[in-house]
Amino acid sequence: MDPAPHELERPVRVALSNDYEIALLGLAAMLARHTDQVQIVDITTSPQFLHEPDLILFDTFGRLPDEDVKLRQMVAENEAKVVVYSWDDYPEEAARRAGAAGYLHKSLSGPELVSAIVALHTGEDSGPGPTQDEPTRFWPGQAAGLTEREAEMLTFIVRGLSNEEIARRAYLSINTVKTYIRTAYRKIGATNRAQAVAWGFRNGFSSTDDTGI
Template identity: 40%
Template sequence: MFVNYADQVEVVKLVAGKQVTSKVDIALYDSFAQSDNDAESVTKVVNNPLVSKTVIYTWNFNQALISKAKSVGVCGFLSKTLPAKELVEALIAVHQGKVVVSPAPTGSNPVGGTWPGREEGLSYREGEVIALITQGLSNAEIASAVYLSPNSVKSYIRSAYRKIGVTRRSQAVSWGMRHGFSPTTW
């Protein structure tokens, strides 16, 4: 994504759950399938002395989530649908001290993005729900984490189960583990 911007951006990958061990200007935090304890994870990144600024990279533009992130010191809330040029411009603005919130994406399958499960036919939200099931969350916990009603979560679960060919939660967890839905792969 940043190949054409190598003179402006250097990307260093960090596996989920691992500590930052060297100085970074901006941590681009991917919020895919993070549960409610995600606020704790984000706060740890924000408070890490090796991280100058933290930006959330997401499709979830719930106002409560944005406010919560800003309250712990997040400097940006950027859409995964942003073209590379706009993403780089936003990151540069954050680096210069601005707080940047990009416009919310529209539609259930944002164009240009990818997520675990997309290749298997899952929508972004279905993939996110399966990832949270794989983490062991209940339907109520999933609803709270992704700001949906419990009935909406059940609908996404039914739809995802049909697409991946499972009928029980234990089968969905097993499928998720086999298909890269463990948090360390995001």
């Protein structure tokens, strides 16, 4: 539902959702620079929200697009528009099939992301213009030198998925998955899956999600 005219005079009320609080804190920090356009009303790992947002921004860090129960639950249980915030390996088509009202790519800068959120809220079709501002994000394992993609692979391993399952459900080649995992292992000093899982549990990779991957 498009906003009423008087609602366009205030910032868009945005709720942030993901399984990992540290990922949400980075996203919140990026949006907090633009309080004249967006107001963060909830930061939660739950599919439910304490306040009534205009738009729910669902960061897919540590999520797989195939049968994402949490995304479907949020769409079904909330009147607000649910917008997926992700990389190419969580394709827009999968997000749309699950009921998402929009899809925003993680390559967007802070101002671009805010402009896109406002456009989705108001029903505008025009996209944001380019800026020089770089995104600011945080994720588990960042302090150990893991890239966001490497960290995501480790979250899937901690959840018990095999390389083949990750590749199939993340729409990645098995060689791409193995490359991410190999570089992640090297950075955390793991030589096998058991060591990687143990490291993950010690370093914030245990998910709060109980709806399934």
